[in-house]
Amino acid sequence: MTTNVLVIGGGQNAEHDVSLASAAAVAAALRMGDNAVTCVTIDRDGIWRADGIPAGVSAAESMALALPLLARAEVVFPAVHGPLGEDGALAALCALAGVRVVGSAQRAGAIGMDKWTTKLVADAVGIRTARGRLVCAEDIGDVEFDGAVVVKPASAGSSYGVSLVRDDDELLPALRTAARFDRRILIEEVMRGREIDVAVLREAGGIRWAAPPLEIHAAGLFDTAMKYDGTAQFTVPASLGGDELAALRRAALAVFDALGCAGVARMDFFLTDDGPVLNEVNTMPGLTAASQVPRMFAAAGVAYPELIERLVRGALKG
Structure with a gap:
């Protein structure tokens, strides 16, 4: 039919x-x-x-x-x-x-879009996030932070408005850039680790599962330009030990469930020596055949048209 x-x-x-x-x-x-x-x-x-x-x-x-x-x-x-x-x-x-x-309902979408609120939810279910603080655009002239930091809008995607700050002179311009996208700005410590994405799919029957993780290879910040100019390098499945893979999948499923996600969502992690650290969640990630999520499911044997069809069937079944 x-x-x-x-x-x-x-x-x-x-x-x-x-x-x-x-x-x-x-x-x-x-x-x-x-x-x-x-x-x-x-x-x-x-x-x-x-x-x-x-x-x-x-x-x-x-x-x-x-x-x-x-x-x-x-x-x-x-x-x-x-x-x-x-x-x-x-x-x-x-x-x-x-x-x-198709996809998550309004509550999960709203929480997942807000990086600060997502951090609070992740912390509540035992998933580590980078240390950071939230500031308002009106207060950026009084902000100080020690060491290298990442500055980002609290609610924006595709790394728009994200800057890596290495010294004090770069902080205020980075805050102003982030403020173009959101009046709430997140300042986080720089995490040292491999960048690993995990995609979770909720099927029509309610079962949710994680596709093989993808590793991003970037020299420096994985920014908007690198995401869309074709220079980004990915490895899928990522080369991971059994314990690392299990920890990433557990963390991804825990965040997916805590936010109440549906359809497909992509969880972005830093894999550190102490385990996964959640960076952010995408409840409606990029969905061209070349995007990260379809690449991950292709590695699990789910071709792009089938993935899209599964998302529609999942929505029909509620």
Whole structure:
């Protein structure tokens, strides 16, 4: 039986173009199966674009005109990364409309998007995170920090606004850069360890499992440019000992469950001499075939179209 799927891409944040790529790849994969796919793009200014929505309407008017598409969908696939998408905003809209949605619900999306709150949750379930502090943009002129630190917006993705600070002269510019993306800024100690990603999938039957981990090879900070210019080097499966693999999987599943994630989520860790340290969580990670999450599931024998299909089936089963 054909499933009506509404794929939403774009969004009102710095990850707009990345989201467009994910949405296009998701739609193409779904069309390979027994699905009727409709696509909507949210412009950077918040205007929803789809067939039948005329030019010149406001963001609110365009959303109202897009609601019939939402009503006709059996499942919504919100391939929108970052704020006003991945943060639970679209999941909340779908919940209000009574439409099933791929991925995490609004609470898990909101917590996972907020790096500071994610740290609090991880710490509560015994998963280590880097030492750090939260500051407001209004207070950045009074901030001091000893040693090398990483400065990042509390709620942003794709490493936008993230800086590695090695001396005092670099701190204020880094704080100002982060403040362009969020008024709440996280300052963390620099972690020394291997960068390992773990993807967790919740299947239609409720079983969740972790794909083979992926290692990122980066000289310095794995920043936005490296993520998307093709220079990033990955190894999947990562070369890990049995104890290391087990510790990473336990940590990833613990965070997935503590946040209440659904669908697929990517947990980013530093693997230190003392074990895994959680860096951040992505509840709607990049989903082109070349993205990290599909690479991990491909290593487990789950091809990209099958992964996308499984996410839709999981949403249908609730």
